[in-house]
C-alpha cells in the first residue's frame with residue numbers, strides 16, 4: 001500500500017481532534033459535538049488566532065489544505081473569506097461541510113490528495129495548512145503546489161512539526177531509550193509512532209530550504225501543550241520556544257513570477 005493510502009485510512013477513522021475523550025457523550029456532528037471539538041482545540045492551541053489572523057483576510061480567496069474537523073475552516077468562513085478546502089479523507093470533508101452548515105456557511109470542499117491540487121495557477125490570495133503537510137508522502141510536492149496555486153504576492157500560512165522539540169524527545173525516550181533502542185533517531189520514532197505512519201518533522205533550516213522558492217519566509221517555533229504535558233510544571237517552564245513541536249510558518253510568493 002502506498003504511504004498516502006495508509007495516511008488516508010488512518011484519518012478516515014476519526015478526523016483530527018474528535019477523539020472520545022474530547023467529545024464525550026455528545027451526539028456525533030451535533031452542535032454540542034462541534035462546540036466540544038472547538039473548545040478543546042482553542043484551549044490547547046490558542047495561538048492559532050495570532051498566527052492565522054482570520055479576521056484580517058475578509059473577502060480574500062483562501063484554500064485550506066487538510067481541513068480535518070473544520071474548526072479553522074469555520075473561522076475563515078465566519079471572517080468573510082471565500083473558502084475552498086481540501087482533505088485526503090471523506091470523513092474530514094463531510095465533517096467540515098456539516099460544521100459550516102450549522103452556522104449557515106458554505107465552502108467549496110473536495111476530497112483530494114494535496115500533492116496534486118485541482119486548481120489553476122495563481123488562483124488564491126491565501127493558502128492555509130495547519131499540521132498537515134508533514135503527514136504526506138512528499139511534503140515538498142505539496143509546497144510546490146501551494147506556490148503554484150497562490151496568486152503573485154499571495155501568502156502561505158501554516159504549521160509543520162519541529163524535530164528539535166520536546167515532543168520528539170519524549171517519543172525518543174518512550175520508543176527508543178526505554179525500549180532499549182537508544183540508537184533510534186527522532187525521525188524514525190516519529191515516522192513510526194506519531195499519528196499516521198510516515199509523520200515527518202523538520203528543523204527551521206530544513207524548512208527554509210523547502211520554502212526556498214518563496215520570496216519571504218518566517219518560521220516561529222512554539223512550545224505547545226503537547227511539549228509540556230507529563231512534565232512537572234517547574235521543568236516545563238524552562239523549555240524555550242525553540243524546542244517547540246509546532247513551527248508556525250508564513251511564506252509569500254514573489255509578485256513578479
Ligand SMILES: C[S@@+](CC[C@H](N)C(=O)[O-])C[C@H]1O[C@@H](n2cnc3c(N)ncnc32)[C@H](O)[C@@H]1O
Pocket residue numbers: 004007008011015016017065066067068069086087088089092112113114115129130131132135136137
Ligand atoms: C493532524 S490532521 C490536521 C487537520 C486540521 N488542519 C487540524 O489542525 O485539526 C491532518 C489532516 O491532514 C490530512 N492530510 C494528510 N495528508 C494529506 C494530503 N496529502 N492531502 C490532503 N490532506 C491530507 C488528513 O486527512 C487529516 O485530516
